[in-house]
Amino acid sequence: MSIMQPIGLEDMKSVRLMNRVDQKYMASVDILEQLLSRISDGYFVQHIDGCPLAPYRTLYFDTDDLRMYTMHHNQKLNRQKLRVRTYRSTNTTFFEIKNKDNKKKTRKVRIPIDVSMFDNCLEIPEVYNFVNENTPYPISTLHACLENRFERITLVDKGMSERVTIDSGISFHNRATDIDADISRLLVIEVKHEVGAPMSDIERALHDLHILPRRMSKYCIGTALTDPSAKHNRFKPKLLFINKVINN
Numbered sequence: 001m002s003i004m005q006p007i008g009l010e011d012m013k014s015v016r017l018m019n020r021v022d023q024k025y026m027a028s029v030d031i032l033e034q035l036l037s038r039i040s041d042g043y044f045v046q047h048i049d050g051c052p053l054a055p056y057r058t059l060y061f062d063t064d065d066l067r068m069y070t071m072h073h074n075q076k077l078n079r080q081k082l083r084v085r086t087y088r089s090t091n092t093t094f095f096e097i098k099n100k101d102n103k104k105k106t107r108k109v110r111i112p113i114d115v116s117m118f119d120n121c122l123e124i125p126e127v128y129n130f131v132n133e134n135t136p137y138p139i140s141t142l143h144a145c146l147e148n149r150f151e152r153i154t155l156v157d158k159g160m161s162e163r164v165t166i167d168s169g170i171s172f173h174n175r176a177t178d179i180d181a182d183i184s185r186l187l188v189i190e191v192k193h194e195v196g197a198p199m200s201d202i203e204r205a206l207h208d209l210h211i212l213p214r215r216m217s218k219y220c221i222g223t224a225l226t227d228p229s230a231k232h233n234r235f236k237p238k239l240l241f242i243n244k245v246i247n248n
Helices: 029-042 067-073 125-134 201-208 218-226 233-246
Strands: 005-007 020-028 043-046 054-063 079-087 092-100 106-113 142-157 162-174 180-183 186-194
Touching: 020 029, 020 201, 020 233, 029 043, 029 162, 029 186, 029 201, 054 067, 054 218, 067 079, 067 218, 067 233, 092 125, 106 125, 142 218, 162 218, 180 218, 186 201, 186 233, 218 233
Parallel strands: 005 043
Antiparallel strands: 020 186, 043 142, 054 079, 054 142, 079 092, 092 106, 142 162, 162 180, 162 186
């Protein structure tokens, strides 16, 4: 990553993608240096305190019967995910609600919370009101179910019209089953740019490396790996693919 020019957080704020399309890819960590070397001339890498790697911590909430997970598994639209996430990139923590509508568009709403309340965020009055106003789930039915940690590299193209995140070191801990899962050798790459934009340098590089787009929800994959009672038939091909990637 040293071959890429660094960019600061303030400069990254100028990348405004109001009508964007997101595409995800999964690959082995073994291709990371090769991928970055192919696109180094066309992208900046975000540095925070001189470091290109930013750790993230996320805690997902669901009902006792995993209603939100099951809706995703069954491909239901108009579904939600609830989580609290700490962003090292901005030294902030948010309680977030991700909404997927019947047009398959994702919209995220969130409120800031103090990082000290990460594990007890449902006790915050503002979070209580936020959940009641934005979800059909009574807060009394929700519990912390899956914790997720990973490290993120963030890139932006030199035209300031495309943002790329590359996540690695992904691990899970299920708070209900006390089961852990480690897929740290998997890269999850997400490319975000305006609708109708031509194929970008990183999309071309991924294509040349025979890495095809694949959807991936960390919450769903993590739950399928750590909760034997969770329905996961539809995720089996994806789980087999991930296993193949991380074991070469």
